[in-house]
Amino acid sequence: MTVLIAGGGPTGLTLAIELARRDIAVRVIDKADEFFQGSRGDGLQPRTLEVFEDLGVLDQVLAQGIPMPTLKILIGGQPVGERRMGEVVDPTPDRPYPNAHMLGQSRTEAILRDRLSGFGVSVELSTALVSFSQDDDRVVAELSTGETLAVDYLVGADGGESVVRKQLGIAFEGTTDDSIRMLLGDVSAEGLDHDYGYWFAGPDNPMEGIVLTPLSGGDQFQFGAPLGDRDLEPSLETLQGLVDKYAGEGVAKLRDLTWSTVWRPNIRLAERFRVGRVFIAGDAAHVHPPTGGQGLNTGVQDAYNLGWKLADGREEVLATYETERRTNAARVLGISEDLMQKHIDGDECALDRGDDTRQLDISYRSLDATGPLTTGDRAPDAPPDRCRRQQAPPLRSLPRPARDPAPLHPRNDDRPPARRDNHPRDPAWYLHLPRGVLLLPRERWR
Numbered sequence: 001m002t003v004l005i006a007g008g009g010p011t012g013l014t015l016a017i018e019l020a021r022r023d024i025a026v027r028v029i030d031k032a033d034e035f036f037q038g039s040r041g042d043g044l045q046p047r048t049l050e051v052f053e054d055l056g057v058l059d060q061v062l063a064q065g066i067p068m069p070t071l072k073i074l075i076g077g078q079p080v081g082e083r084r085m086g087e088v089v090d091p092t093p094d095r096p097y098p099n100a101h102m103l104g105q106s107r108t109e110a111i112l113r114d115r116l117s118g119f120g121v122s123v124e125l126s127t128a129l130v131s132f133s134q135d136d137d138r139v140v141a142e143l144s145t146g147e148t149l150a151v152d153y154l155v156g157a158d159g160g161e162s163v164v165r166k167q168l169g170i171a172f173e174g175t176t177d178d179s180i181r182m183l184l185g186d187v188s189a190e191g192l193d194h195d196y197g198y199w200f201a202g203p204d205n206p207m208e209g210i211v212l213t214p215l216s217g218g219d220q221f222q223f224g225a226p227l228g229d230r231d232l233e234p235s236l237e238t239l240q241g242l243v244d245k246y247a248g249e250g251v252a253k254l255r256d257l258t259w260s261t262v263w264r265p266n267i268r269l270a271e272r273f274r275v276g277r278v279f280i281a282g283d284a285a286h287v288h289p290p291t292g293g294q295g296l297n298t299g300v301q302d303a304y305n306l307g308w309k310l311a312d313g314r315e316e317v318l319a320t321y322e323t324e325r326r327t328n329a330a331r332v333l334g335i336s337e338d339l340m341q342k343h344i345d346g347d348e349c350a351l352d353r354g355d356d357t358r359q360l361d362i363s364y365r366s367l368d369a370t371g372p373l374t375t376g377d378r379a380p381d382a383p384p385d386r387c388r389r390q391q392a393p394p395l396r397s398l399p400r401p402a403r404d405p406a407p408l409h410p411r412n413d414d415r416p417p418a419r420r421d422n423h424p425r426d427p428a429w430y431l432h433l434p435r436g437v438l439l440l441p442r443e444r445w446r
């Protein structure tokens with residue numbers, strides 16, 4: 001089997017690792033001439049950390065990143081308190097990484113690229129997907145290098161402007177709001193303590209301000225500042241002016257602006273995630289406001305869901321990708337949109353992040369499923385000694401899961417918590433994961 005992935009961002013890289021480690025021939029092409037530099041999606045959610053653990057990159061991600069920082073709130077130049085964007089939760093066996101971890105997107109991508117190179121695959125830069133056609137048996141892709149390539153499957157992980165989505169004629173429903181614009185980027189700030197994040201606002205409107213969050217691996221912060229309807233250049237001078245306005249003159253001297261962009265809310269969901277042998281994933285399929293810190297995470301998990309299914313290749317398995325991931329993307333977009341509305345409304349809870357942003361409550365259980373645990377649930381972890389008591393085979397002798405463990409579900413408010421006592425006793429039902437037991441009939445996994 002051969003798979004072509006258009007786009008070497010976090011989604012394409014995750015998918016490529018998933019395929020390469022299953023010995024599927026994969027190529028990753030990217031139209032960019034060099035790798036993206038910038039912190040963009042710097043909030044990695046617990047569910048993504050679990051995926052990264054399975055991909056073999058978690059140690060590096062944890063070592064290179066930092067925990068979610070405390071935000072110092074300064075209104076009119078006066079400190080009024082400190083706040084965390086989410087409650088810090090202690091790890092448990094079934095939630096070993098319960099808190100979001102901060103790592104600039106370019107560094108996450110570099111870690112993923114490094115892992116991918118271990119399988120002998122690298123991202124082919126300056127290589128755009130130009131067009132493609134498909135029939136029942138294959139996809140034929142035309143690349144900007146002049147190469148024509150026939151593959152079994154094509155995946156568009158080519159971002160919000162996805163050529164793949166557009167050529168498939170898939171509607172990208174949602175809204176773009178030009179009235180709200182923000183200046184975003186990475187900058188160093190002399191005068192600020194890099195162990196903290198900052199919220200600076202004026203006394204007249206404490207909910208309109210500039211946020212700076214520390215980035216690991218240097219002295220930079222990621223900033224977000226409101227631009228309103230002003231037509232300002234995303235430059236160091238513009239940003240210094242905004243910091244002076246909200247924090248007060250002389251509070252922070254900015255330098256080393258290495259990435260900046262003007263952002264406006266673009267919240268969209270593709271009508272379909274697949275046409276025939278062509279799939280879309282990540283921002284190509286859904287774009288989020290950065291408020292929820294969900295975009296990169298959702299793309300990584302799309303890829304994690306799709307990878308093993310492509311490797312499996314059976315139609316009934318492939319068919320579940322769109323159902324599971326589009327439903328999830330719609331839900332996640334709702335969370336990000338609610339948070340963005342709180343920002344717009346000046347709600348004082350706008351900086352708070354609830355349990356839903358951790359993405360550990362995602363479930364793919366079917367609507368007619370009634371059991372305490374069914375396929376698609378996230379199960380509480382069963383410690384290995386417990387597994388042994390239930391005569392399951394030892395962890396190390398088990399085959400690699402074909403199914404992503406991410407759809408396990410520890411708790412859901414609308415049903416009783418799953419109890420380990422409810423697990424079937426037949427070891428044929430056990431699929432052991434790095435941390436946990438997913439209940440699946442044995443025929444669902446290789």
Ligand SMILES: Cc1cc2nc3c(=O)[nH]c(=O)nc-3n(C[C@H](O)[C@H](O)[C@H](O)COP(=O)(O)OP(=O)(O)OC[C@H]3O[C@@H](n4cnc5c(N)ncnc54)[C@H](O)[C@@H]3O)c2cc1C
Pocket residue numbers: 006007008009010011012029030031032036039040041042043044105127128129130157158159160162163184263281282283284290292293294295296297298299
């Ligand atoms: C300021 C900001 C903050 C954010 N914060 C967060 C956060 O905290 N948490 C979070 O989860 N997300 C966040 N996001 C969102 C996150 O950055 C995106 O969701 C993520 O980059 C999507 O990854 P992707 O791989 O799907 O697409 P992209 O990262 O957009 O990658 C697509 C790739 O495809 C390539 N490409 C495009 N067209 C072609 C073509 N025709 N042929 C070949 N290659 C092509 C592009 O060059 C690019 O490299 C934030 C975004 C912004 C702007």
